[in-house]
Amino acid sequence: MVRLRGFKERTIVRDAVKALEGVRFKRVDSEIVEITRACGRILAEDIIAKYNVPHFDRSAVDGYAVVAEDTFGANLNNPVMLKIVGEVEMGEEPIEMSRGTAVRVSTGSALPKGANAVVMLEYTKEVGEFVEIYRPVVPFENVSREGEDIKAGEVVLKAGEILQPQDIGVLASLGYAKVKVLKKPRVVIISTGNELVEIGEELEVGKVVNSNAYMLFCALKMYNCEPSVYGIVRDDFDELKKAIIQALSVGDCVITTGGTSVGKGDLVPEVVKEIGKIVFHGISIKPGMPTGLGVIDGKPVLMLSGFPVACLIGFELIFPHVLAKLTGVRVVKRRGEGVKAKLKRRIPSKAGVRTFARVIYKDGFAEPLMTSGSGILTSMVRANGIVVVPEEKEGFEEGEEVNVVLVRDLIEEVT
Numbered sequence: 001m002v003r004l005r006g007f008k009e010r011t012i013v014r015d016a017v018k019a020l021e022g023v024r025f026k027r028v029d030s031e032i033v034e035i036t037r038a039c040g041r042i043l044a045e046d047i048i049a050k051y052n053v054p055h056f057d058r059s060a061v062d063g064y065a066v067v068a069e070d071t072f073g074a075n076l077n078n079p080v081m082l083k084i085v086g087e088v089e090m091g092e093e094p095i096e097m098s099r100g101t102a103v104r105v106s107t108g109s110a111l112p113k114g115a116n117a118v119v120m121l122e123y124t125k126e127v128g129e130f131v132e133i134y135r136p137v138v139p140f141e142n143v144s145r146e147g148e149d150i151k152a153g154e155v156v157l158k159a160g161e162i163l164q165p166q167d168i169g170v171l172a173s174l175g176y177a178k179v180k181v182l183k184k185p186r187v188v189i190i191s192t193g194n195e196l197v198e199i200g201e202e203l204e205v206g207k208v209v210n211s212n213a214y215m216l217f218c219a220l221k222m223y224n225c226e227p228s229v230y231g232i233v234r235d236d237f238d239e240l241k242k243a244i245i246q247a248l249s250v251g252d253c254v255i256t257t258g259g260t261s262v263g264k265g266d267l268v269p270e271v272v273k274e275i276g277k278i279v280f281h282g283i284s285i286k287p288g289m290p291t292g293l294g295v296i297d298g299k300p301v302l303m304l305s306g307f308p309v310a311c312l313i314g315f316e317l318i319f320p321h322v323l324a325k326l327t328g329v330r331v332v333k334r335r336g337e338g339v340k341a342k343l344k345r346r347i348p349s350k351a352g353v354r355t356f357a358r359v360i361y362k363d364g365f366a367e368p369l370m371t372s373g374s375g376i377l378t379s380m381v382r383a384n385g386i387v388v389v390p391e392e393k394e395g396f397e398e399g400e401e402v403n404v405v406l407v408r409d410l411i412e413e414v415t
Ligand SMILES: Nc1nc2c(c(=O)[nH]1)N[C@H]1C(S)=C(S)[C@@H](COP(=O)(O)OP(=O)(O)OC[C@H]3O[C@@H](n4cnc5c(N)ncnc54)[C@H](O)[C@@H]3O)O[C@H]1N2
Pocket: 006, 007, 191, 192, 193, 195, 196, 208, 209, 210, 211, 212, 213, 257, 258, 259, 260, 261, 262, 263, 266, 287, 288, 289, 290, 304, 305, 306, 307, 308, 310
């Protein structure tokens, strides 16, 4: 069959993406927002710790603050007796103590001046004004030391990171109420077609409800964009041109649906060609063949098919690349996804306890972080994944293949 009209050439996906990557788009600006609005947003500044976290030595357990040297040699038969000289309540300033004494402390309370370790409650017994210690501790055992989590001056988060809940926690603990992030890309959705009606309007034969706009609105929200619905535009060259120009004046990107094929009403690519440049139009995919991309004044215009399935498939295929160019950040893998990795070191764990080991995943390898306390939030910022050791296993060996669940999006810088 001779093909007289229509798509002469269709670009294969790889070439379409390559063509897209060769185009320069205007990047979105940054803005300062409250940290409660920053989750999932792209950080636009390096975050430097203004002070140590914790900013004082504190007890990591409930028990008795002691001078570690006093407890040496203590055991069940030969407990060490220490005089209780007071208590540090949570949030209180620490008291002072000397050798031969002990002070009651809780998890998180400040370590008394003069103490250098804490004995867990389980290894002690109060006898009148004294406490019997049944187990020795080494200096700084059960103590979270000042600056153990974050040291003043340290770069804790780098510009370009996609902010995760743990990052927001770290920002708060460092005293940041606001943070500089990239603006959400504003994307204007234009629905084209003489047959379209809005939700609630009368559905005569031949008419179709404009469902694409609402579908794309939802999809754009999921990509952390700021979508807006322009509305329905008739298949008229001048009206389409006016709509696209107006949408571009408020948006960082425009998405059109319908009118991308070769029929007489399919005018969208013609309009884009007149006021800008076509990057590609017609991809070797099914559904979604008539998907196209144009650029007008440095802003992308994504042309999607009117058929809802073709529309969504074209969107999911091309929009992430457009977004990466608009923000300078490409998401390679999303938080919550699993990746296979070889362990760089063994992960120890206790049988019967499901253990969540924090790891740094890179290029097929997972490096477990050497960290103890569940109070060390930066361990969830330095790590990008978690390896779950099930109850029935006692750790994983070095070199073993494990599943890493990502706790942050894996990203790549885009030029
Ligand atoms: N002769 C040819 N005809 C067609 C070709 C071709 O190569 N040669 N390609 C076909 C393919 S593949 C597709 S996909 C469609 C693409 O059509 P358009 O993108 O031009 O879309 P429309 O014709 O405007 O609409 C198609 C269909 O979708 C409905 N629609 C449109 N907008 C919406 C909306 N906002 N919400 C819900 N539904 C919508 C519209 O009513 C039509 O039924 O072309 C083939 N034809």
